[in-house]
Amino acid sequence: MIQLLVFLPLVAALIAGLGNRMLGDIAAKAVTTLALFVSAALAWVVFVSTGLGHGAAYTLPVLDWIDSGDLHIAWAFKVDALTSVMLVVITSVSALVHLYSWGYMAEDPDQPRFFAYLSLFTFAMLMLVTADNLVQMFFGWEGVGLASYLLIGFWYYKPSANAAAIKAFVVNRVGDFGFSLGIFGTFLVFHTVKLDTILGNAHAMQGATFHFLGAPVDVMTCLCLLLFVGAMGKSAQLGLHTWLPDAMEGPTPVSALIHAATMVTAGVFMVCRLSPMFETSAAALTVVTYVGAATALFAATVACVQTDIKRVIAYSTCSQLGYMFFAAGSGAYGAAMFHLFTHAFFKALLFLGAGAVIHSMHHEQDMRFYGGLRKNLPLTFAAMTIGTLSLTGFFFTSGYYSKDAILEAACARGTEAGYVAFVVGAFVAFLTSFYSWRLAFLTFFGAPRWAGSEHIQHAAHGDDSPEADAAHPGGTEGTNDAVGQEHDHAPVQAQAPTGTGGYHPHESPWTMLLPLGVLSVGALFAGFVFHGVFLGPDADTFWRGSAFVHRDLAEAMERVPAWVVWTPGVAFFLGLFLAAQNYLRDLEAPQRFTEGFRGLYTFLVHKWYFDELYGLLFVRGAFAFGRLFWATDRNVIDRFGPDGVTAVVGESAVLAKRFQSGYLYTYALMMLVGVAAAATWFVPRMFQ
């Protein structure tokens, strides 16, 4: 069954991708979508039997892979509770995104390719989470990277999309650099890459040392940190996060599936999967906690000033991943996985909702040109509101349960890192509430400001015919960001002319609304239904060793003071209030703020200057060194090498001419000298 679950998406991807135009749009879409729904159904069966039903974990070998010396790697599926959670998340969201794309991509001329990529991605992601060894996990890891690269650059005629795709791949490779070294080190220490063996023996290696780069270091700390670099890349943690916002160049369903619900959570999954390893190194856990907290804070601050609807949600994702990491760093792997689980629902919902808005607004993504959409898009509005409530942790929504658990765990952990994470997390909860409600208010409330949008002007002037859309599939989604940056120094509302511009947004088709509905149910109730399973007193019996469970941490979480429990709620209301004050009541307030704090505002708008710094250091640096070395090839190596030899030979030819006197005796003499020299060398050796 697990084989069918994993391979169906691959088969579907191959059929749709290779069949492509021969097959036609409908067939390609039907094959992939159907395959995904079957996979999703199977995944729930696995989840119920293996996860909820406490079925036995098992490993199913498929094929030998690499066998070299004492290294044995097989293609195999490992199914346990942790895997089953991921299976459900991946296949459910993927199936819904496939369905959603029927509507969203309806006007695109290249649909089979799109659906093939989506299914290929799903396959790679499934391979990642079912891996029974680190190398197969790396296969899935790189596979999702490839699919992500292809999907971000799906509209390959857009330079911005191509740039974003390469950036995503290369930045992820920096993470993979660490991941690879981690795998090599793990093999050196444990003589295997099989997860069961590594995790079983991790404890015995606690405190062992080896030489890394000449310095004696703690083995487990070193390995965990190397592997964590991989997790940072994939999960867009501070330092290696720069690719994620740019990845919004891809079509919105991609953002929902890959860059919100599944792929970016792979790092969190990895840390949880390897939790017995991380538990052997307090130093590594501390680093994980600080990195997670720093990312949560960084991304949330940047999200507050973004004007592109997708980018706000992208930074929000980045920030929420930070939560998951500091939960894991605090030893609350269950809470991290639970937040991963609920986040998949509400963040996919938000992205798909944003997609519906973008779809309705003729590919306008800038929130400054939205406003008042709740009347035109009531269903989308309802779905987005549910998503926002859940993200901001409103009582009894999914996000409420998972975020509360994370903050309580950080506080209950009792370490310095834990307290820092708690304080940062609480402040970020406030920021989250602020930017989320800012998004909701800018989009759905107030007066329409559509007239200022070029996309809307095009549409209103009669270019709205299907032909025009087909000629420009995907419109210029994402490209207006560059323009947006230019305008960012001006306040949000004041510059956009108000009015509808004669445009009438319409609600999206049912293929798009149905996934929104399903995800809304998840965003509302998944936390309520499952929090007992993931986090409750019986969490041990659910995870059964697939993720490390701290009994004492769970007990400490029960005993945290009441004000800790209430903190997220307070943060929620503060954020909501501030957003309402600025974006519903006093519309001039944001402008006053940006003028008052110009330095801070510029810093945030430039996303803490990471892109500028990296661009200067790494991109331009690499090209400069490349040119320098290339010049070295020609001006140094060739000059003193072959070209130099040529010149010398030319010179000595002149010299040699003197010996070529033409007189026979000169030649005879030279020959004699030569023969004598050769004989002197050879003869004694031949008769030794």
Place this chain on the structure above:
Amino acid sequence: MTFPILLVIVLLPLVAALWVLLAPGSDDARAANARITALVVTLIELALGIALWLAFDTSTAAFQFVERVDLFAPFLSWHLGIDGIALLLIVLSTFLMPFCILASWTSIQKRVPEYMAAFLLMETLMIGVFAAQDLFLFYLFFEGGLIPMYLIIGIWGGARRIYASYKFFLYTLLGSVLMLLAMIWMASTAHTTDIPTLLTYNFAPEAQTWLWLAFFASFAVKMPMWPVHTWLPDAHVEAPTAGSVILAGVLLKMGGYGFVRFSLPMFPDASVELVWLVAVLSVVAVIYTSLVALVQTDMKKLIAYSSIAHMAFVTAGLFVFNTQGLEGSIVMMLSHGLVSGALFLCVGVIYDRHHTREIAAYGGLANNMPRYALFFLLFTMASVGLPATSGFVAEFLVLLGTFAASTWLALGMTTGIIFGAAYMLYLYRRVIFGTQDRADVLAMTDLNARELVTLLPIAAAVLWMGIYPTSFLKPLRAPVANILARLHHAAAPVQTVVPAGKAVVK
């Protein structure tokens, strides 16, 4: 007497080359004859190569299919035989040859019989190198290979072909002279040129160092290693497509093969002693040539520089003295043979249509050449080392091996996976993605049947080697174990893990 399969596989192309050259008829008839003869013969060679593989006994490290005629014993005899390493390289050579002929089918119109004869001669010499069991026989094949390649570049090459072929010749010859001197010394010291005997002969450690350096001079140029690599980009750029395929696919492997066959098992002490040299040059090569690849504007030059980086993985893996490193290096040779060969074929496909290798002249090919875009993507990813392609298995094993020897080396070499992704994806983006306004580029047609037939089998092999590399690793085990046994007493550097509670010892 059994069927002398190695004799046939070595000499058949030579006979065919003579027939192609001497066949009578009009120019057109001779050209047609040359093409068809070359294709048929290379296909027979492929069949023979596969037959070798099927009949090969992977359980032993001993040389198989041995043929021996003592010509001028004890120096120089006709002595052929293969182990698993040679087997796979021979299969690689015979596998690539038919595609070279097909790739030249229409693009070569000048002196076709001579061209095909040069390729057939090339095949004889390549297989000879891998099958030779006599020191001087090896040298003859090894150096003989220079001549047809020199001609291929010099006659059918691009505008600067004379400079390129001259540079190619000068570099490789210079190294060879030193190797010949070393071989003469070895023969006079050990009183034999029999390779299996020399493999167990223990040269004095001081002598080993000099011998090792002399062989190194030749093999390092052939690899090529930094800083004696500058002939390769020029040679590739000027060579016709099929010439590049053979150059990258097989000729570069001769250096690596030389290290495996001679330097490691014959001079184990020197290998261990001079490991630092190889390690430093490998790391420099990876970083240096990767960055140079990033700024190239000529497609072939870019792939040529990437080849140097990939060959650095081979040298690094060979000199870490463990199973993974050694097997990974050999798989890297095979994988690079396939992948870079395929990439040069891919360049040839668009060069045949648009007659330029300038990257800037292309772009937006995903529109009019989707099948081409797919193949190019696959080979790009294989070059980058994406798991499930051959490149990954090779890179992974090599790097895993380096980590066990030195974390510095592992760190330096692993940067290659970042750089590799950068220059290859940047190339792919500029050629395949983006928009295109120029009508002549837009009018380029997608792969035709002949081109599909050339790329499809290589793609299949790349995936096969990536998903089920056991087929390729199996023949390597016994000979690799043998080499490691030779190196065993030479105390190679290894990383050690100190359990908790014990003092750290340096």
